[in-house]
Amino acid sequence: MSAGLLFLRLVLVFGWTIGSQCDSDVPAAHTIYDKLSIKRNISKRELKCKEGExxxxxxxxxxxxxxxxxxxxxxxxxxxxxxxxxxxxxxxxxxxxxxxxxxCKSCDSELDLEVAEHCTVTQDTQCRCKQHYFCSSPGHCRHCDPCSKCENGAIEKECTPTTNTICKRNFWWILVVVGIVIAIASLSAVAVYCYKKKRQDFNLNNQMRHWVVHKPPSPEMERLVYPDVDLSTYIPAIVEEMTLTQVKNFVRRHEIPEPAIEQTVQDYLNDSTEQKIKLFHIWYQHHGMKGAYGNLIVSLRKLSMRTVADKIEKKLNVVTSSSQENGRSNINTAEQSSALSDGHNV
Known part of the structure; x- marks a missing residue:
């Protein structure tokens, strides 16, 4: 075997060995990375930072x-x-x-908003309502409503971006109504009073017609001879000798009803002279002229007012005497005239 071929074989064997070792180390590397990631996440979750961090x-x-x-x-x-x-x-x-x-937000002019403060790096845009508009919702304003208009321009407080116009209250119409009510009430009271007054007078007259009873002349009156004198013209002179209490007792004696007495006193509340005259007129009106003079004198004496009776009788006797003398002189004059006429005829 040549040297070159042997060297190539050794290189191949060495490469295969290194490759096998690398393949066996890959799972271990992944396991270590996963453990480090879990530990890092656990550390991050358990980390507690101070305020402002x-x-x-x-x-x-x-x-x-x-x-x-x-x-x-x-x-x-x-x-x-x-x-x-x-x-x-x-x-x-x-x-x-x-x-x-x-x-930064924008202020929508279609919702009647305008910029109050422009946006800065530390503050958002501040919006507000346009002039003559106000915001009806508390807190963040989303839209604006038109300000109210006061009748006749009677404004108590002007409209602001956050409050509506406050109008002055008109009280004149209340005063007019109150005045009309008072006037109607017053007229009604006057009408009721007049109606009651007339009704009372009407009832009083009816009562007097039924209640007044003419007493027959007493034997003492019959024994005394008093001429029938018309006392209506002498009533002021008669009551001049009497007090108001005496006049009241006299008319009560002749059964003049108490309501008639009280009504007469009320009609002339501050004039006692007129009260006496009117009360005496009531008695005389219901009694009549016949026997009134004698009834007056006898009644006063029975009521223990002999002195008053004597004074009145003295006054009336003077009047009646002069009247009788005038009557006699008139008769004598008439007889003389008649005799003279007869003599001339003869």
């Missing part, structure tokens, strides 16, 4: 500050690789480990 593989990294996002995880120094957001288009407003910034 996040877990990256088997190490805690610092979060990126507002206005930036994570471009790459940290190494042993915990300093995360952060990249700033784009001004006016993206932002992040909190510490984060985001892979990119958030997009």
């Amino acid at each position: 996040y877990a990256a593989e088997n190490i805690c990294c610092k979060m990126c500050p507002p206005g930036s996002f994570k471009f790459g995880d940290c190494t042993k120094d915990k300093n995360t690789i952060c990249t700033p957001c784009t001004e006016g288009s993206t932002y992040v407003d909190y510490d984060n480990s985001l892979d990119k910034c958030m997009r």
Whole structure:
């Protein structure tokens, strides 16, 4: 066998041996890698980071500050690789480990919104309602409503982007209604009072017609002779000698009803003279002229008002005497005239 052929054979045998060993080591290598991966995952799950940090593989990294996002995880120094957001288009407003910034929102003019504050790298766009519009929903405003308009421009508080217009309350119509109600109530009260007054007067007159009883003249009256004098013109002079209490007692004696007495007093509440005159008129109206003079004097004496009776009798006697004298003189004059006429005829 030549040297060249022997060398080639040795190379083939050596290659086959190395290949066989490599094939036998492949499963072992995969097993070791799998064990390391499991251990690494277990370490990552069990890793607890402080506030302001996040877990990256088997190490805690610092979060990126507002206005930036994570471009790459940290190494042993915990300093995360952060990249700033784009001004006016993206932002992040909190510490984060985001892979990119958030997009700024826009204010929709079709929903009556406008920009209140433009977007920055640390703050999103702030929207508000346009002029003459307000937001009716609390918190994040999604649409705006038109402000209310007040009648006659009576505004108590102007509309703002967050509150509707407050109008002043008009109380004039309430005052008008109250005034009308008071007027109607007053007229009704007056009408009721007048009706009751007329009804009371009507009933009083009816009662007086049935209640007043004419007493027959007493024997004492019959024994005394008093002329039938019309007392209606002398009533003021008669009651001048009497008190209001005496007049009331006198008319009660002749059964004038109490309601008639009280009504007369109420009609002339502050005038006692007129009260006496009217009460005496009531008695005289129901008694009549015949025998009234004698009945008056006798009744007063029976009521223990002899002094009053004497004064009234003295006054009336003077009147009646003068009347009788005038009557006699008239008769004598008539007789003389008649005699003279007869003498001339003879």
